[in-house]
């Protein structure tokens with residue numbers, strides 16, 4: 001029987017390499033959150049080579065952000081017409097424009113974010129972790145060859161797909177992604193810290209993954225059982 005948390009709509013922030021996506025995977029597995037992962041939606045569009053994919057491919061490779069209007073279109077497809085309970089946003093909002101988009105989705109789709117998590121990791125540690133990262137092309141689960149290896153080398157634990165490195169995990173692009181994160185994240189985090197102090201949680205992401213997970217669960221409130 002899946003466990004539930006008192007918090008049902010969550011946003012996870014953290015620089016590239018902070019471990020936020022692995023944390024999101026684990027929260028989703030344990031508590032049944034539906035992951036809304038803009039980076040993964042964009043990579044899927046690139047793989048499909050559809051209109052959005054063709055427009056964003058170069059930005060992704062360069063580590064640059066894609067325009068807010070495209071993020072809006074992707075999220076509208078992903079959220080619209082569904083039962084949006086237990087959502088976990090990973091990689092969104094990433095600009096102040098997207099902060100406004102999230103507020104718009106909250107009012108039009110009738111849900112409310114009840115926790116904003118900031119997974120804090122230094123730039124040096126994040127860069128170190130990013131070399132060795134692997135991702136499942138089918139379900140988006142992330143691994144690390146040393147820190148979080150799959151059960152069978154280079155193979156996804158969930159669906160058996162062969163794992164891939166992301167083209168934007170190239171060393172030069174890693175630096176650019178860190179720079180872009182630092183440029184945009186400051187104002188966004190300050191915005192939520194100031195306006196929603198009771199919903200804003202800083203988690204020390206430099207601890208072992210189990211400690212990051214248990215600190216997060218504590219922040220998200222008492223777990224109960226469904227049903």
Ligand code: ADP
Nearest residue numbers: 016017038039040060063064065066091092094
């Ligand atoms: P990371 O956080 O490790 O960079 P993501 O998978 O979240 O990984 O994002 C990968 C890339 O996708 C980003 O570098 C950016 O180019 C693009 N991207 C993802 N989410 C957004 C967003 N909300 N707005 C603009 N660009 C985005």
